[in-house]
Amino acid sequence: MEPIIWNHQEKKFQMGFFSLENESERRYVGIWYAMDPKTVVWVANRDNPLSDSSGVLTIGEDGELKVLDDKDQKPYFGTATGARRNWLIKCRC
Numbered sequence: 001m002e003p004i005i006w007n008h009q010e011k012k013f014q015m016g017f018f019s020l021e022n023e024s025e026r027r028y029v030g031i032w033y034a035m036d037p038k039t040v041v042w043v044a045n046r047d048n049p050l051s052d053s054s055g056v057l058t059i060g061e062d063g064e065l066k067v068l069d070d071k072d073q074k075p076y077f078g079t080a081t082g083a084r085r086n087w088l089i090k091c092r093c
Contacts, residue, residue, distance in 0.1 A: 008034065013041070017055060026050065029057050029067050029077070045077035 007014055015031045018040070026049035031042040044057075045067045054070040067077040 017050075017053075017057075023049075025052070027053065027055055029055070048076045050076055 011034050013031050014034045014037070015029070017027050017029055018032070018037075019025070019027050028040075028046065028049050029044040030040045032038070032040045044065070050067070050069065055076065056068050056070045058066045058068060060066060062080075065077075065079045066075055068075055
């Protein structure tokens with residue numbers, strides 16, 4: 001796991017970038033249990049992993065959560081891209 005982007009108020013969950021043990025070149029953004037970081041409960045870009053460490057997680061003025069390649073701003077995940085999906089992420093911070 002890489003540096004944490006977000007910690008749940010009660011320290012039950014954490015969010016950030018991570019790689020799988022057998023796929024260190026691929027990076028994902030996810031939420032995992034703080035007490036068991038290997039148990040990932042949600043992955044933003046599971047179908048489209050980043051290929052290097054240049055990724056960024058942003059929340060736009062429109063509220064859209066995005067995972068972008070920081071070099072060319074290519075989207076790897078967005079809550080309003082691709083097929084129409086209804087995503088809801090609640091956080092009591």
